[in-house]
Amino acid sequence: MGTGENSAKQDMGTGQRLWTPWRHAYVIGDRGRQRPGVPDALSAWPGDLGCVFCNQIAAVDYAIAHGMDRDEAEAAVWILERGPHAYLVLNAFPYNSGHLMAVPYLHQDSLAALPLPVAEDILRLGRRAERALRSVYHPHGLNLGLNLGESAGAGIAQHLHLHAVPRWSGDNNFLAVLADTRTLPEMLHDSWQRLRAALQSDTLETATELSAVDSESLADSLA
Numbered sequence: 001m002g003t004g005e006n007s008a009k010q011d012m013g014t015g016q017r018l019w020t021p022w023r024h025a026y027v028i029g030d031r032g033r034q035r036p037g038v039p040d041a042l043s044a045w046p047g048d049l050g051c052v053f054c055n056q057i058a059a060v061d062y063a064i065a066h067g068m069d070r071d072e073a074e075a076a077v078w079i080l081e082r083g084p085h086a087y088l089v090l091n092a093f094p095y096n097s098g099h100l101m102a103v104p105y106l107h108q109d110s111l112a113a114l115p116l117p118v119a120e121d122i123l124r125l126g127r128r129a130e131r132a133l134r135s136v137y138h139p140h141g142l143n144l145g146l147n148l149g150e151s152a153g154a155g156i157a158q159h160l161h162l163h164a165v166p167r168w169s170g171d172n173n174f175l176a177v178l179a180d181t182r183t184l185p186e187m188l189h190d191s192w193q194r195l196r197a198a199l200q201s202d203t204l205e206t207a208t209e210l211s212a213v214d215s216e217s218l219a220d221s222l223a
Contacts, residue, residue, distance in 0.1 A: 041076040053103050053159045057087070078192050081128070081199045085121035088129055088199070090192055095165050097186035098137050098195065102126050102162040109158050111146060122162055124205050129164040132198040139166035 037052035038045060042059035044066065049055050056077045063073040074082075078090035080100060091099040102125040104118050111119060126144055133142060143165040147154040154160075 039076050051107055051159050052156055054107055075192060080196050083121050083125055085118040086125055088125050090188060098133050098166045098191055100129055100164050107159050109160055126162050128202060128205055131202055132195050133166045135198050136194045137166045140169050141167045143167060
């Protein structure tokens with residue numbers, strides 16, 4: 001065996017390892033949670049609407065109504081901003097740092113089936129997300145899109161959501177194998193703080209402050 005081959009074998013597996021503990025829930029399946037979307041900090045909410053996003057909003061509103069600080073409650077599930085018909089939230093299992101989503105309050109799996117004001121609010125929030133991501137991360141590009149249905153790649157197919165993902169040339173491709181380079185993700189709390197601040201300072205197309213969403217209203221929307 002030649003020295004070049006020996007050298008190649010020695011070089012294999014020498015790349016840096018990146019520990020991302022927040023993705024453990026994704027690996028083992030967040031479905032293991034008795035109530036998906038409800039973290040321990042919001043576990044006082046007694047309900048379960050059977051949907052990550054619906055549970056998320058209902059648990060946050062319950063906590064706020066029972067005295068928890070709004071910032072604390074929204075930070076527990078990484079909510080960045082709320083509008084009249086939809087909200088922005090960090091993806092808890094991001095493809096890249098800053099990966100966020102625009103999610104309607106209405107439990108619906110079809111864009112065409114959404115009332116027009118809801119669809120318009122999702123687009124408005126998508127525009128605000130783009131500006132915030134460009135301001136905070138200065139990416140080379142962005143992916144913005146919907147995955148409708150499991151076969152299209154939707155992880156939560158029953159409740160549509162618009163992804164906004166900042167991208168950099170060579171961020172998640174064969175560069176990691178060929179050039180021994182890894183993307184260094186930011187901790188979720190740091191992403192939340194930076195993006196929330198950027199959104200709060202953005203005065204264009206501002207979201208209307210949404211009063212607490214009644215859990216019963218959310219349940220009615222599921223009927």
